[in-house]
Every structure is written in C-alpha cells, then in structure tokens.
Amino acid sequence: MKLEPIADSDLAGVSRRHFLAFTATGALGGGMLLGFGLPARGELRDSLTTDAAFAPNAFLRIDRAGVVTFVMPVIEMGQGTYTSIPMLIAEELEVDVDKVAIEHSPPDDKIYVNPLIGVQMTGGSTAIRGTYVPLRRAGATARVMLVTAAAQRWSVDPSSCRAQNGEVVHGPTGRRLGYGGLVDAAAKLPVPEKVVLKEPADFKLIGTPHRRLDTSGKVNGFAKFGIDSRLPGMKFAVVSASPTFGGKLVSLDEAKAKAVPGVSQVVRLDDAVAIVARHTWAAKQGLAAADPQWEAGSNARLSTADISRQLASASERPGAVARHDGDAAAVMAQAAGRVDAVYEQPFLAHAAMEPMNCTVHMTKDACDIWVGTQVPGLTQAAVMKLTGFKREQVRVHNHLLGGGFGRRLEFDGTVRAVQIAQHVEGPVQVIWTREEDIQHDMYRPYYYDRLSAGVDTKGKTLAWSHRIAGSSIVARYSPAWIKDGIDPDAVDGSANQPYGIADIHVDWVAAEPPGVPTAFWRGVGVTRGTFAVESFVDELAANAKQDPLDYRVAMLDKNPRAKTVLQLAAQQAGWGKPLPAGQARGIALCTGFGSYIAQVVQITTDKDGTVTPMRAWCVVDCGVVVNPDTVRAQMESGIVFGLSAALHGEITIKNGRVEQTNFGDYRVLRINEIPQIDVHIVKSLEAPGGIGEPGTSCVMPALTNAIFAASGKRIRKLPVGEQLRPASQKLV
Known part of the structure; x- marks a missing residue:
C-alpha cells in the first residue's frame, strides 16, 4: 500500500510561540459541571471532559468537587509520560499528582501540537522537551487564578495567600478553601498573560522519583490498549498482504474460507485480503482455507545483497553536504596516515509487543476509529482523505500503546483497516498476526556508511570524512523538512558528532531500496550515526595504539558535558582494571536529542563465538530531570532494545520477501540474557533533553x-550474529 507524503499544511500546525501563548492565555473557556467521583491513581478516562467549571486552558479542567483532569498532549507507550508529564502540571498547580485524572487528547494538530515538531505527535524524544515550559505554565496559570479568587473572597492581598495540596491557604489567618469551592469564581477572572514559574529550588515533585501512575491499570487489566477495544456486534478480521513488495492478489478460494464456521465475509483488495469472522481464530482459519495466491510483481527477485550493492555503489558518488568545516580532503591528502572503514546496518523491524490493530465503525455519515497511535491528527487527516469525510465526521479514539518505537508514527494500518471496514457492516477489529506484522512492517532503513580519517604520525585525527547512503524517511514523511537536499534525520549523529575536529566533511546520498517501506525506529539518524562514528573513533584509537577512553577525551575539550559523562561512565565501570580472560569492556558516547550519554559494556566471549553482555554502565546528562525513575527505566529499556538489535536484529529479504516471521527468527534478548545495568544521572539545570532514543543508540557501539x-575482531556490519563463530561451527 502506497503511503502519501504528509502535506505541508498538515505539518505547519502553529508556531511554537503561538502554542506557548495559547497555554498561557487559555483559548478555551469553562462550562457547566457534571460531577465526577474522586479518581483512582492516574485514572485514565476515554472521553474528553469539556464540562468542568474551570478550564483555563486546553490541558486542565477542575470541577466543583476539586477533581483535576489533565488532557495529555502526548501518548503513553511504555515510556512513562503518563507519570512524568502530569508531574509538570501538578508541580505548578500544587496538587497531588496521584489524584490527577488523565484523558487522551483528541486529534487536533493546532491545540495539542508538539511545539518541537509542528504536529500532534509523540516521538523524537520530545515529550518532556516540548512540554516542560508550556505545561508548567498551564498549571501556574490555573494556580494564580485560584489564588486570586480566594483572595477576593477574603478581601485580602493575593500575596498573603498560597496554594498548597489542592487548597488556597491564607497565611496570616490560616483560612483554607479547596480548589473545588473556588472554580466558579476563578472561571470569571481574566486569564493572566504572564505568570511566574517556580524556581528549581522550590520544586516538590520535579526531580523526585515517583512510581508509575499507569502500572496498576496494566496489572489489574483495566488499562485499555487498542487491541482491547470491544463494541456491540463487533466482528474480527485478519488481514494478509502480498508477501512480496509491490505484489498483487491474483486469486483465493472464497468458498472454502466461508465454509469455516464463524466466517462471514471475504474482503478483497488489490494487494491484500481480509477474512471477517465472529472471532479471530475463525478469521485465521478462514484465511488459511482461502489460500490466497499472489503475483510477485517487479521485486520478485529482490534480495538483501542487491540492496547492499546498490548502497555501496551510491556511496561512491558525492552527496548533499550536511557539514563542511575547513578542508578535510586537502588535510587528508597531506596527512601522514589514513584510516578507512565501511559500516553496514540492516533493516530492522519494530516488533512491538502489541501487534498492529485497529477497530473501525464505518457508517454513511461518520467513521469512528479505536486505535493506539502516536499521531492522532495525521491519522485523522489520512482517513479524511480516504473517505472524503469532514474532520468532525472522523473520530479517533486513542488508546495506550503496547509499544511504539516509531511504528505507530505511521497511519498505514489505520488506512488499511478503514479500507476493509468500508466493506463491512458494523464495527470490525482488524488484527495483524505477529508474522504479518513483522513481514509487513515499515523498517528501519538499511544504511551504508563510508568513513575516512587523516592522522598524524602519532595517530591523532586531523581530518574526518563521512558519507552516508540510505533511505530518506523524511522525504516521504514530510518533504518540507528537507533543506538543501539534506534529510536532517539521516545525518543526525554524524554531522553533529561531538568531537573537536577542525577539518570535517559529512555528506549524504539518498538511495531508496526498491519497494521496501522505511520508517523511524527508536532513533534512526542518531542510532545509525552513533554506531558508525563511535566504532570508527575506536578504530582510530586502535590505529594510534591508544586507550579508547583517552583518545576520545583528548578530542572533547570544547564539549565539557560530553567529556563529563564519558569520564564518569569509565570511572564507574572500573575502566582500565584487569579482567579475566575472555572478558572485555567497550565504551561509547552519544550526543543527541539534547542529552549526553556515555555507556560501557562488559562482555564475555566463549570459544564457540558466543558473546554475552554481562554488565552495562550508563551515565546520562539530560538536563533537568522530572522523574529520575523514568530516566533510569528508559535507559535500561533502551540498552536492552539496542543490545537485541546489535546482537540479533536483522530483517533480510530473499525473492522479494522478508524472511523473518516471529520472535523465533527475529530475536530479542530473553530475560535471562539481560546484563546487570547501572544508570547514573548527572544533576543539571540545563534544559531538559530527550531520553527515549539515545540509550539505544549508545549501547550498540559500546558492545561492538x-x-x-576481547577478540581483536572489528564488527563493521550488524548484527553481530555468528561473526565470531569459528567457520566450522557456523550454521548453514
């Protein structure tokens, strides 16, 4: 299924300034109250509350019972945002974050725009970075208005009053009024244009550990993911698409499919078929009985080797220049020595625990969608385009995501589900089996990196050249983001690498693999770039016969935050201390998304070539920390995700088809394989940085x-797989 690029108008959204002004001035007014009971910890409501007595902005509602409802502008997909982001509101509003009810925001790319991206999106490690000031201001605005309302009732100066734990307290007399008793008066006040935010020294919540507010619902089963959607009369559909990229449906046995008990309908599309039934098992059995036959199409003989050769050829020609400082070519020509290397990184699947799914109810007047998506506004726009419906006719009911990693930044699954629902009477839930999910993912691109360095007689780097060849996700996703021919994501982690090299040249060659759809994957540019850069720096250190830590530190004088995390990680890992035979440590540095991360991985290698990560140390400087527990969890999960990819992750193509089908041949680390992980957070008052992706980026080169x-073997092509296994023991 071909995906159309997102229109510039969809991504324009509103400016960051407009967004910040909106949260400060409160474009939405209040309304009449329908009372709510006191919510449980982190209660998640499905419908948007618009009837609370006090609604000073688009994110905050307080009713007459004092219940605070927070409308989340981002979505929870396991990264902890439904705890850390409410802490921002609760900090400035002076309420118990445990009692804040949470609602998913509706699709609206203007009101709930991510100010760092330009649309309503959860991704790019921007959740805290994009909301840290706006949401604190939203909470502070409500607090000021409530304090003012109380002061007017008592006929006292507002400066003599303070907000405290959901109440306004008059200092001199000790009088108190709960927020619920003030909302009607507060709603009549003008919304202040400017409010004073707390100083970090006054924080009560921000910077302190807080347990996850969404955990209880996930443990007791009350948490609702997209796949949990259930509607009266709902049918279930299992979908199968052409196994080859660009293939078409030729035939199927509809009679045999309908003969399966429970099967009610067969929906044929050009490149897919869906079997509709009373339950998923019947749909799966019906699909097997239908035995669809496919025309392979123009990519019938495509293989991974073809794509690698295509990228190798592309990397021979100059690309669009992403960075050009000094004259790297001239300095390299005069250098005493030269080091060259090529790195290859494979296609990767997302393999989220919750497979792709979407529930749709199509009528002649509307389209209701129940799904977990990182981009509700863009999803709504795509369905509007498909159906011809107006915005108010397409209602997206967002849910918790059972893993995203960038996969649910795409709306192809929703579009496919709507295409099927157009042929089905009543609501239908479309489910992708694990096999279908992995074999029809939108993959992290295959990348080919060609690096060269000119060095002096002691091995010091004098000049650096880096050429990247690979797919451009941004060219498809948002062409407007391409500037001067550069995909900013493709060169991230390379053009902005952290080392102080005066003469450096980085360029990028766009090379699209035939028919293979590519997408974001828990950090694409930074993940790919960090692996190539940090591996090559390690090669340069080996060429200079210097310690890899010392070699890096010598190039970081102008990057003190990077130097600090690197040295701290080495110190905590006992860098330089002897290890038993067969064990070794590797180190790597990552600067991305406004954060600075260094990691050390200690491994053991066996005679049969098996690599076992034993321990990982991580030091992160991500500026101001909202919830330290979230940062640690994100670093730990990123490390596990990255180790899985580096050791085993690979999507290969043969005869136009993806060879991997499930977790049996698309391996992730088992729980008994996970190393001990130690995370240290550097205290900082710098602006918040992102944490969702750089942990994954850093661990890959630290491992290799x-x-x-340990072995003297340089891993230039991921995954590690069997590269260390003796030839006589390699699997055929």
Whole structure:
C-alpha cells in the first residue's frame, strides 16, 4: 500500500510561540459541571471532559468537587509520560499528582501540537522537551487564578495567600478553601498573560522519583490498549498482504474460507485480503482455507545483497553536504596516515509487543476509529482523505500503546483497516498476526556508511570524512523538512558528532531500496550515526595504539558535558582494571536529542563465538530531570532494545520477501540474557533533553567495541550474529 507524503499544511500546525501563548492565555473557556467521583491513581478516562467549571486552558479542567483532569498532549507507550508529564502540571498547580485524572487528547494538530515538531505527535524524544515550559505554565496559570479568587473572597492581598495540596491557604489567618469551592469564581477572572514559574529550588515533585501512575491499570487489566477495544456486534478480521513488495492478489478460494464456521465475509483488495469472522481464530482459519495466491510483481527477485550493492555503489558518488568545516580532503591528502572503514546496518523491524490493530465503525455519515497511535491528527487527516469525510465526521479514539518505537508514527494500518471496514457492516477489529506484522512492517532503513580519517604520525585525527547512503524517511514523511537536499534525520549523529575536529566533511546520498517501506525506529539518524562514528573513533584509537577512553577525551575539550559523562561512565565501570580472560569492556558516547550519554559494556566471549553482555554502565546528562525513575527505566529499556538489535536484529529479504516471521527468527534478548545495568544521572539545570532514543543508540557501539577488545575482531556490519563463530561451527 502506497503511503502519501504528509502535506505541508498538515505539518505547519502553529508556531511554537503561538502554542506557548495559547497555554498561557487559555483559548478555551469553562462550562457547566457534571460531577465526577474522586479518581483512582492516574485514572485514565476515554472521553474528553469539556464540562468542568474551570478550564483555563486546553490541558486542565477542575470541577466543583476539586477533581483535576489533565488532557495529555502526548501518548503513553511504555515510556512513562503518563507519570512524568502530569508531574509538570501538578508541580505548578500544587496538587497531588496521584489524584490527577488523565484523558487522551483528541486529534487536533493546532491545540495539542508538539511545539518541537509542528504536529500532534509523540516521538523524537520530545515529550518532556516540548512540554516542560508550556505545561508548567498551564498549571501556574490555573494556580494564580485560584489564588486570586480566594483572595477576593477574603478581601485580602493575593500575596498573603498560597496554594498548597489542592487548597488556597491564607497565611496570616490560616483560612483554607479547596480548589473545588473556588472554580466558579476563578472561571470569571481574566486569564493572566504572564505568570511566574517556580524556581528549581522550590520544586516538590520535579526531580523526585515517583512510581508509575499507569502500572496498576496494566496489572489489574483495566488499562485499555487498542487491541482491547470491544463494541456491540463487533466482528474480527485478519488481514494478509502480498508477501512480496509491490505484489498483487491474483486469486483465493472464497468458498472454502466461508465454509469455516464463524466466517462471514471475504474482503478483497488489490494487494491484500481480509477474512471477517465472529472471532479471530475463525478469521485465521478462514484465511488459511482461502489460500490466497499472489503475483510477485517487479521485486520478485529482490534480495538483501542487491540492496547492499546498490548502497555501496551510491556511496561512491558525492552527496548533499550536511557539514563542511575547513578542508578535510586537502588535510587528508597531506596527512601522514589514513584510516578507512565501511559500516553496514540492516533493516530492522519494530516488533512491538502489541501487534498492529485497529477497530473501525464505518457508517454513511461518520467513521469512528479505536486505535493506539502516536499521531492522532495525521491519522485523522489520512482517513479524511480516504473517505472524503469532514474532520468532525472522523473520530479517533486513542488508546495506550503496547509499544511504539516509531511504528505507530505511521497511519498505514489505520488506512488499511478503514479500507476493509468500508466493506463491512458494523464495527470490525482488524488484527495483524505477529508474522504479518513483522513481514509487513515499515523498517528501519538499511544504511551504508563510508568513513575516512587523516592522522598524524602519532595517530591523532586531523581530518574526518563521512558519507552516508540510505533511505530518506523524511522525504516521504514530510518533504518540507528537507533543506538543501539534506534529510536532517539521516545525518543526525554524524554531522553533529561531538568531537573537536577542525577539518570535517559529512555528506549524504539518498538511495531508496526498491519497494521496501522505511520508517523511524527508536532513533534512526542518531542510532545509525552513533554506531558508525563511535566504532570508527575506536578504530582510530586502535590505529594510534591508544586507550579508547583517552583518545576520545583528548578530542572533547570544547564539549565539557560530553567529556563529563564519558569520564564518569569509565570511572564507574572500573575502566582500565584487569579482567579475566575472555572478558572485555567497550565504551561509547552519544550526543543527541539534547542529552549526553556515555555507556560501557562488559562482555564475555566463549570459544564457540558466543558473546554475552554481562554488565552495562550508563551515565546520562539530560538536563533537568522530572522523574529520575523514568530516566533510569528508559535507559535500561533502551540498552536492552539496542543490545537485541546489535546482537540479533536483522530483517533480510530473499525473492522479494522478508524472511523473518516471529520472535523465533527475529530475536530479542530473553530475560535471562539481560546484563546487570547501572544508570547514573548527572544533576543539571540545563534544559531538559530527550531520553527515549539515545540509550539505544549508545549501547550498540559500546558492545561492538567490547567485542574488538576481547577478540581483536572489528564488527563493521550488524548484527553481530555468528561473526565470531569459528567457520566450522557456523550454521548453514
């Protein structure tokens, strides 16, 4: 299924200034109250509350019972945002964050725009970075108005009053009024244009550990994911698309499919078929009985080797220049020595625990969608385009995501589900089996990196050249983001690498793999770039016969935050201390998304070539920390995600088809394989940085650098797989 690029108008949204002004001035007014009971911890409501007595902005509602409802502008997909982001509101509003009810925001790319991206989106490690000031201001605005309302009732100066734990307290007399008793008066006040935010020294919540507010619902089963959607009369559909990229449906046995008990309908599309039934098992059995046959199409002989050769050829020609400082070519020509390397990184699947799914109810007048998506506004726009419906006719009911990693930044699954629902009477839930999910993912691109460095007689780097060849996700996703021919994501982690090299040249060659759809994957540019850069720096250190830590530190004088995390990680890991035979450590540095991260991985290698990560140390400087527990969890999960990809992750193509089908051949680390992980957070008052992706980015080169230290073998092509296994033991 071909995906159309997102229109510039969809991404324009509103400016950051307009968004910040909106949260400060409160474009939405209040309304009449329908009372709510006191919510449980982090209660999540499905419908948007618009009837609370006090609604000073689009994110905050307070009713006459004092219940605070927070409308989340981002979505929870396991990263902890439904705890850390409410803490921002609760900090300035002076309420118990445990008692704040949470609602998913409706699709609206203007009101709930991510100010760092330009649309309503959860991704790019921007949740805290994009909301840290706006949401604190939203909470502070409500607090000021409530304090003012109380002061007017008592006929006292507002400066003599303070907000405290959901109440306004008059200092001199000790009088108190709960927020619920003030909302009607507060709603009549003008919304202040400017409010004073707390100083960090006055924080009560921000910077303190807080347990996840969404955990209880996930444990007791009350938490609702997209796949949990249930509607009266709902049918279930299992979908199968062409196994080859660009293939078409030729035939199927509809009679046999309908003969399966429970099967009610067969929906044929050009490149897919869906079997509709009373339950998923019947739909799966019906699909097997239908035995669809496919025309392979123009990519029938496509293989991974073809794509690698295509990228290798592309990397021979100059690309669009992403960075050009000094004259790297001239300095390299005069250098005493030269080091060259090529790195390859494979296609990767997202393999989220919750497979792709979407529930749709189509009528002649409207389209209701129940799904977990990172982009509700863009999803709504795509369905409007498909159906011809107006915005108010397409209602997206967002849910918790059972893993995203960038996969649910795409709306192809929703579009497919709507295409099927157009042929079905009543609501239908479309489910992708695990096999269908992995074999029809939108993959992290295959990348080919060609690096060269000119060095002096002691191995010091004098000049650096880096050429990247690969797919452009941004060219498809948002062409307007391409500037001067550069995909900013493709060169991230490379053009902005952290080391102080005066003469450096980085360029990028766009090369699209035939028919293979590509998408974001828990950090694409930073993940790919960090692996190539940190692996090559390690090569340069080995060429200079210097310690990899010392070699890096010598190039970081102008990057003190990077130097600090690197040295701290080495110190905590006992860098330089002897290890038993067969064990080694590797180190790597990542600067991305406004954060600075260094990691050390300690491994053991066996005679049969098996690599076992034993321990990982991580030091992160992500500026101001909202919830330290969230940061640690994100670093830990990123490390596990990255180790899985580096050791095993690979999507291969043969005869136009993806070969991997499930977790049996698309491996992730088992729980018994996960190393001990130690995370240290650097205290900082710098602006918040992102944490969702850089942990994954850093661990990959730390692992492969450890492999080199242990075995002398440089891993230039991921995954590690069987590269260390003796030839006689390699699997055929």
